[in-house]
Amino acid sequence: MKNTRILSLILCLLLLPVSAFAETVTASFFPIYLFASNLLSGVEGITLHSLASPDTGCLHDYQLSSGDLKALSSSDLFLINGAGMESFLSSVFEAFPDLPLVDASEGIELLPSESGETEFNAHIWLTPDNAVRMSENLARGLIKAFPDKEAAIQANLDNWTERLQALDLELEEGLKDLKRRDLLTFHEAFPYFAQRYGLQVLAVIAKEPDDALSTGELARLVSLVQKNNLPPLFTEPQYPALAAEVLSRETGAPLYKLDPCVTPPEGELPPDWYETVMRSNLSVLREALN
Numbered sequence: 694m695k696n697t698r699i700l701s702l703i704l705c706l707l708l709l710p711v712s713a714f715a716e717t718v719t720a721s722f723f724p725i726y727l728f729a730s731n732l733l734s735g736v737e738g739i740t741l742h743s744l745a746s747p748d749t750g751c752l753h754d755y756q757l758s759s760g761d762l763k764a765l766s767s768s769d770l771f772l773i774n775g776a777g778m779e780s781f782l783s784s785v786f787e788a789f790p791d792l793p794l795v796d797a798s799e800g801i802e803l804l805p806s807e808s809g810e811t812e813f814n815a816h817i818w819l820t821p822d823n824a825v826r827m828s829e830n831l832a833r834g835l836i837k838a839f840p841d842k843e844a845a846i847q848a849n850l851d852n853w854t855e856r857l858q859a860l861d862l863e864l865e866e867g868l869k870d871l872k873r874r875d876l877l878t879f880h881e882a883f884p885y886f887a888q889r890y891g892l893q894v895l896a897v898i899a900k901e902p903d904d905a906l907s908t909g910e911l912a913r914l915v916s917l918v919q920k921n922n923l924p925p926l927f928t929e930p931q932y933p934a935l936a937a938e939v940l941s942r943e944t945g946a947p948l949y950k951l952d953p954c955v956t957p958p959e960g961e962l963p964p965d966w967y968e969t970v971m972r973s974n975l976s977v978l979r980e981a982l983n
């Protein structure tokens with residue numbers, strides 16, 4: 694019995710593709726995957742996966758599937774956003790107490806959540822300066838796990854940090870002089886961005902992305918929008934726009950789209966996708982607020 698098991702194990706190992714012997718790093722969801730893919734660019738022998746499929750968006754209410762557990766069981770390192778985004782974390786600890794974990798939110802000053810479902814607002818990745826700190830945390834964890842890759846990971850971090858700092862300056866410059874600075878966003882994704890660049894999120898249209906707008910809530914938002922002289926309303930490409938469309942129709946406030954950078958484009962992921970999304974948000978904001 695024992696021998697058969699050993700034999701079949703050997704057979705399995707022989708049949709495994711070479712890549713199965715690479716170290717496997719799993720990122721919880723798309724923004725973390727995107728940052729880690731910049732840090733691991735050109736680094737050989739490490740395979741990076743995203744736990745949640747890339748079209749998931751934010752992990753609000755995300756439930757671990759059996760496939761997710763299987764993926765984690767063969768991971769050498771788990772990279773998370775932290776700040777409460779991974780609400781399933783305790784089940785991961787329970788199932789894999791020895792899986793090393795890197796929390797990208799470490800040291801970041803968190804804003805309170807207004808949805809009431811979590812303590813902190815977890816959308817920390819939406820400012821380049823937070824992205825720098827998150828990437829530093831991720832790089833530190835990766836280097837600790839794979840010390841022989843330190844030089845390559847550090848060089849990638851330096852390059853990525855430089856790009857993020859340039860992006861931050863561009864956003865700061867572009868959002869300096871605007872006719873108005875107030876807006877309504879679809880869900881609670883942009884408070885860090887607003888705080889960094891001096892914008893004011895008057896309200897969110899949906900407290901949780903999948904919430905429907907109740908009649909009472911709609912009436913409250915209509916009056917808020919009217920009282921504030923019709924600030925622009927923003928939908929998000931990952932979520933249905935119906936609630937914002939109704940609010941726009943009721944008030945005449947203009948509708949635009951802001952992307953919280955939680956999904957990749959179709960096809961291969963360009964390494965500068967974060968910059969592309971943020972630059973497109975910048976131009977939309979300049980149009981909407983001028």
Ligand SMILES: [Zn+2]
Pocket residue numbers: 751752753816880881882
């Ligand atoms: Zn979200």
